[in-house]
Amino acid sequence: MPxxxxxxxxxxxxxxxxxxxxxxxxxxxxxxxEKVVLDGISFQLARGETKALFGVAGSGKSTLLKLAxxxxxxxxxxxxxxxxxxxxxxxxxxxxLRRRVGIVFQESALFDSLKVYENVAFxxxxxxxxxxxxxxRVREVLRFVELEQTYDMRPSELSGGMRRRVAIARAIITxxxxxxYDSPTGGLDPVTSNTIVELIVKQRDVYKTSALMxxxxxxxxxTMATHQFDKATxxxxxxxxxxxCEVPLSFLILRDAKVIFDGDAQxxxxxxxxxxREYIS
Amino acid sequence: MAFELELISPIEVAKDVAxxxxxxxxxxxxxxxxxxxxxxxxxxxxxxxxxxxxxxxxIVILTGLSVGALLALNAAxxxxxxxxxxxxxxxxxxxxVTELGPLITGLMVAxxxxxxxxxxxxxxxxxxxxxxMRALGTDPTKKLITPRIGATAFMLFFLTIIADLLGLIxxxxxxxxxxxxxxxxxxxxxWQILVFRDVFTGLIKPVLxxxxxxxxxxxxxxxxxGGTQGVGRSTTQAVxxxxxxxxxxxxxxxxxxxxxxxxx
Numbered sequence: 001m002p003x004x005x006x007x008x009x010x011x012x013x014x015x016x017x018x019x020x021x022x023x024x025x026x027x028x029x030x031x032x033x034e035k036v037v038l039d040g041i042s043f044q045l046a047r048g049e050t051k052a053l054f055g056v057a058g059s060g061k062s063t064l065l066k067l068a069x070x071x072x073x074x075x076x077x078x079x080x081x082x083x084x085x086x087x088x089x090x091x092x093x094x095x096x097l098r099r100r101v102g103i104v105f106q107e108s109a110l111f112d113s114l115k116v117y118e119n120v121a122f123x124x125x126x127x128x129x130x131x132x133x134x135x136x137r138v139r140e141v142l143r144f145v146e147l148e149q150t151y152d153m154r155p156s157e158l159s160g161g162m163r164r165r166v167a168i169a170r171a172i173i174t175x176x177x178x179x180x181y182d183s184p185t186g187g188l189d190p191v192t193s194n195t196i197v198e199l200i201v202k203q204r205d206v207y208k209t210s211a212l213m214x215x216x217x218x219x220x221x222x223t224m225a226t227h228q229f230d231k232a233t234x235x236x237x238x239x240x241x242x243x244x245c246e247v248p249l250s251f252l253i254l255r256d257a258k259v260i261f262d263g264d265a266q267x268x269x270x271x272x273x274x275x276x277r278e279y280i281s
Numbered sequence: 282m283a284f285e286l287e288l289i290s291p292i293e294v295a296k297d298v299a300x301x302x303x304x305x306x307x308x309x310x311x312x313x314x315x316x317x318x319x320x321x322x323x324x325x326x327x328x329x330x331x332x333x334x335x336x337x338x339x340i341v342i343l344t345g346l347s348v349g350a351l352l353a354l355n356a357a358x359x360x361x362x363x364x365x366x367x368x369x370x371x372x373x374x375x376x377x378v379t380e381l382g383p384l385i386t387g388l389m390v391a392x393x394x395x396x397x398x399x400x401x402x403x404x405x406x407x408x409x410x411x412x413x414m415r416a417l418g419t420d421p422t423k424k425l426i427t428p429r430i431g432a433t434a435f436m437l438f439f440l441t442i443i444a445d446l447l448g449l450i451x452x453x454x455x456x457x458x459x460x461x462x463x464x465x466x467x468x469x470x471x472w473q474i475l476v477f478r479d480v481f482t483g484l485i486k487p488v489l490x491x492x493x494x495x496x497x498x499x500x501x502x503x504x505x506x507g508g509t510q511g512v513g514r515s516t517t518q519a520v521x522x523x524x525x526x527x528x529x530x531x532x533x534x535x536x537x538x539x540x541x542x543x544x545x
Contacts, residue, residue: 095415098415098417098418105409105412105416109408110410110413111413122419123417123418126419
């Protein structure tokens with residue numbers, strides 16, 4: 001699978017400090033009306049780590065991502081992002097924190113009244129970045145996701161997969177310290193899904209950004225566990241047998257509002273839990 | 282197909298109403314406070330002013346002319362009986378400037394723009410664009426709501442002046458063409474009857490109505506739930522709520538101004 005030319009590589013923030021947690025959930029619960037969606041959820045995402053989050057539809061995966069960004073408030077428990085307690089911050093304080101976190105929404109959530117470059121540049125324009133700098137960086141990330149030709153197009157003119165890639169470009173343009181992916185391959189055909197997974201792997205291996213990825217597709221996570229991005233050939237390649245990925249990848253499985261598994265691929269493969277065995281079979 | 286009738290407790294309804302009022306009040310207060318906080322999105326405000334003001338101009342021109350003409354036509358049949366046809370200008374003037382100009386313009390703009398705001402923001406809610414904006418570090422109340430409030434209040438003020446003027450012209454057309462009143466008689470009586478209180482009443486109302494239209498439209502948009510069906514529901518509710526609120530506020534503002542300045 002060939003990949004495009006890389007933008008200027010600057011793996012600074014995320015690999016600089018691998019200590020502490022990028023995201024931490026401590027006994028977090030939330031219910032909508034009578035339905036308990038998350039019940040006492042606790043887990044940590046280490047800096048530089050990628051964690052794949054699984055669960056059946058309606059198990060609270062997207063809610064969990066929104067909680068991590070402070071887009072929703074839990075009923076109880078504490079949430080930390082990049083060392084700051086999200087659950088204690090006001091909305092105004094959260095706006096500052098969110099500038100250091102990128103998110104790719106399930107349906108892309110591109111602003112349909114804006115063009116692709118305006119979508120991608122949204123955060124930079126809000127920060128009053130000079131126009132030439134904005135154009136340079138927008139073209140750079142669009143090249144990264146192989147969509148430079150869509151610069152002047154509107155989201156309605158793009159396919160589902162292209163919209164997802166533009167959403168990734170929008171999320172990474174400010175080189176965030178943590179990336180949250182909400183079902184980035186959901187509803188896409190296998191070929192397009194592979195393109196998206198390759199982009200995520202590329203982002204992971206080039207920038208070493210911490211990432212929390214919600215997905216329904218176990219094969220996406222296994223592809224991420226068994227592949228790495230080769231900068232020399234500019235494409236995703238299979239890891240040699242027995243070699244582990246440079247960036248740690250772990251799995252988190254939700255069931256009935258609780259975490260039933262939190263571990264690496266090895267532990268997942270050898271799990272004796274019947275539900276997990278059925279899930280991964 | 283069997284239908285089940287679910288009875289809702291009046292206490293639950295009261296709680297929901299109280300919660301909606303609380304959320305609306307908070308949203309309105311926050312959006313007003315945003316006028317004093319940076320950044321102020323002037324570009325977005327100008328864009329909204331164009332959409333709301335210039336976009337509403339044709340409908341305001343049409344209704345202003347029609348209402349003025351109808352007012353003159355209806356008033357004339359009564360005035361003729363008492364030989365007071367020359368007072369027609371006074372009646373149209375007072376009616377348009379203090380009451381019908383602001384009210385009709387407010388209701389027209391509510392129908393056009395409260396629904397537009399509710400559907401636009403509602404669509405942004407259901408497609409997670411509002412969440413995306415928050416996630417990108419931008420306050421949606423600053424970027425989306427405050428510019429709409431500023432633009433609606435500002436533009437409704439001028440739209441009302443235009444509607445008043447066209448109402449007077451419509452009234453003149455009827456008075457002159459149908460009842461043969463001469464131009465000087467009509468315009469002199471129009472001008473002479475108006476006092477400061479009338480003009481003040483007529484110009485303070487559109488600012489309040491503009492605030493109501495934009496806050497109600499934005500509130501229903503931003504609190505949309507339930508997909509595209511929810512967007513439709515929000516749109517309808519926004520128009521109904523804004524129109525009813527305009528009528529209620531109109532009554533109390535008129536009463537308050539009478540209490541302050543006294544009756545004629």
